[in-house]
Amino acid sequence: MVMNYWFTDPMLKALLPLAASSSIRGLSSAFATPKIFMGPNALPEGMVMGATALDAFDATCPRKRAFLVTDAIGEKHASKVARILESRGFATQIWNKALPEAPLDNVRESGQAMTQFEPDLIVAVGGGSVIDGAKAAWVHYERPDITDLALVGPFTPLNLRKKARLAAIPTTSGTGSECTSVFVAHDTAAHRKVPVASGELMPDWAILIPEFTATMPxxxxxxxxxxxxxxxxxxxxxxxxxxxxxxxxxxxxxxxxxxxxxxxxxxxxxxxxxxxxxxxxxxxxxxxxxxxxxxxxxxxxxxxxxxxxxxxxxxxxxxxxxxxxxxxxxxxxxxxxxxxxxxxxxxxxxxxxxxxxxxxxxxxxxxxxxxxxxxxxxxxxxxxxxxxxxxxxxxxxxxxxxxxxxxxxxxxxxxxxxxxxxxx
Structure with missing residues (x-):
């Protein structure tokens, strides 16, 4: 069966490189990043001096419901994050079923779990597949009318953040997904990668804790x-x-x-x-x-x-x-x-x-x-x-x-x- 993907559209394939080229962007371009917290006190247990991610969560997520996306490997770190959030009055749920390469069915399941929990904070704790999967699930949560991510192009309005914000805590040093407005999912039936790009997919916060990467073999x-x-x-x-x-x-x-x-x-x-x-x-x-x-x-x-x-x-x-x-x-x-x-x-x-x-x-x-x-x-x-x-x-x-x-x-x-x- 021949699948339709947004990135096979001839017009888009012609327009995207032109729109992103230095000639066009030189006329006017925006440079976006999440707010980045770095170091062992970026997400502290107890009181510390200076701004932390917890202060940002408190100010932005009034319902204090945090849904943590992770996998079996990252669950230990996610549990620590959940304890810290609970100490600040957050209700938490850990979803530990994220799979490598963010399969489309898997991220849809994650989005359904989000819908049941109704968070106003989504926290991805893991490697690139976990963070990408959390972004994809976030789209399903905010936009249940979008049933096929393979059709979501870079000019598709997503209207995210009506329900939740996204924080990314990487446990590997690889994809940089915590600082990008892109995710790559996997169409397992077609054995094909499905990239989705939108400025709205940039995490609100990236939290860099080197100790979380120390267990990588x-x-x-x-x-x-x-x-x-x-x-x-x-x-x-x-x-x-x-x-x-x-x-x-x-x-x-x-x-x-x-x-x-x-x-x-x-x-x-x-x-x-x-x-x-x-x-x-x-x-x-x-x-x-x-x-x-x-x-x-x-x-x-x-x-x-x-x-x-x-x-x-x-x-x-x-x-x-x-x-x-x-x-x-x-x-x-x-x-x-x-x-x-x-x-x-x-x-x-x-x-x-x-x-x-x-x-x-x-x-x-x-x-x-x-x-x-x-x-x-x-x-x-x-x-x-x-x-x-x-x-x-x-x-x-x-x-x-x-x-x-x-x-x-x-x-x-x-x-x-x-x-x-x-x-x-």
């Missing part, structure tokens, strides 16, 4: 860190980037290169955990305003069809898409100075930048090709047609600085499978 630390890196490094080349998003993207990239290896080696290094959490949110702010391009188009397709962790799926494509962008832009080279990469000319800069990225990958045990990722060649060939269709139709493809044909897409996949440098 090394592999998850790396996987989510690769997502941060893909957000940061693929933002400047995307057509929606600007000087401010460039600055944030470079800062986030610097933090990843410096602190991800430390967090990988020692999960209890709280400085490294905090810096990675900050890098995640910084990259989220950057790509939330400027977009990303082909890392995510390719990564979404690989992740959907082969069930690869999202961070690894997008991160592994950074070198390949940089090589593909190279004939038409220098924006991918703005990271060279921050990473200590020098060269006599732009081609040498690219080669050395890719070497620097792959050195980090090897240090973290990240595969350098789809073959190393464990995808079997027969399965890869069998799914090639779907991979190409999904990637070409992915909305992020339209933010690429270099237009990509279906034949080029297939060729990039083939090169990425073997780990071969892009030479076209």
């Amino acid at each position: 090394p592999k998850l630390t790396v996987g989510t860190g690769m997502d941060v890196l893909a957000h940061a490094m693929d933002c400047p080349p995307a057509v929606g980037g600007n000087e401010l998003t460039d600055y944030l993207a470079v800062a986030a990239t610097e933090m990843v290169f410096k602190y991800l290896p430390k967090a990988y080696r020692n999960g209890q290094d709280m400085e490294a955990r905090f810096r990675m959490l900050l890098a995640s949110s910084t990259a989220g702010i950057a790509f939330g305003q400027g977009g990303v391009a082909l890392t995510h188009s390719f990564g979404h397709s690989i992740g959907s069809l082969f069930h690869v962790h999202h961070g690894l799926a997008v991160g592994i494509f950074i070198p390949f898409v940089f090589q593909f962008y190279h004939p038409v832009t220098d924006k991918h080279l703005i990271f060279c100075n921050a990473l200590g990469v020098t060269g006599k000319n732009r081609d040498q800069l690219l080669t050395r930048l890719i070497d620097r990225i792959r050195k980090l990958f090897r240090e973290l045990g990240v595969p350098l090709s789809l073959k190393e990722l464990g995808i079997k060649k027969g399965d890869f060939k069998q799914q090639m047609e779907k991979l190409v269709v999904y990637t070409v139709e992915d909305i992020d493809t339209y933010f690429s600085p270099r237009p990509m044909t279906a034949d080029q897409c297939a060729k990039i996949f083939q090169y990425a499978y073997e780990g071969k440098d892009i030479d076209f």
Whole structure:
């Protein structure tokens, strides 16, 4: 069965990159973030000096009914948050059934539970899938008339916040969803990612508590860190980037290169955990305003069809898409100075930048090709047609600085499978 998705509409696909381009946004643009609380006292137990998220909740949520969205892994942290909220007079309910990749049926179930509880505060406590799922469920709660999220386009009025506000507390350092106006759900029947973007989806509050990320095992630390890196490094080349998003993207990239290896080696290094959490949110702010391009188009397709962790799926494509962008832009080279990469000319800069990225990958045990990722060649060939269709139709493809044909897409996949440098 052929599904209808908002992002396959030809007119929208043509208009969105134009509307987000630096030429149009240079005329007038808005830069949005949630209110961010950082550090161990951002959500304190007991009295502390200074403003806290609790003060914001008290002032904004008069009915004091908090619905916490989490999963089995994050339930311990959600229980702590619930206790803190209850100490301030909130009634709470923990919904711990969030699933990886935010399946459409799962977020609909979460929205139904919200409707029964009637919160005026929704708190997402978990990784990117949990936060994305909470955003999607929030739409169902506020707008029960919207039955198919796949049809919600960027110009669809949602009219959120009539019932509840949203707070996001990440327990991983990856998606940056706590600072974006986007969520990605999963159509499990079609094995396809469904991105939904609206300025209304920006959380009201992002609460960054490094201790909540300390329990991530090394592999998850790396996987989510690769997502941060893909957000940061693929933002400047995307057509929606600007000087401010460039600055944030470079800062986030610097933090990843410096602190991800430390967090990988020692999960209890709280400085490294905090810096990675900050890098995640910084990259989220950057790509939330400027977009990303082909890392995510390719990564979404690989992740959907082969069930690869999202961070690894997008991160592994950074070198390949940089090589593909190279004939038409220098924006991918703005990271060279921050990473200590020098060269006599732009081609040498690219080669050395890719070497620097792959050195980090090897240090973290990240595969350098789809073959190393464990995808079997027969399965890869069998799914090639779907991979190409999904990637070409992915909305992020339209933010690429270099237009990509279906034949080029297939060729990039083939090169990425073997780990071969892009030479076209």
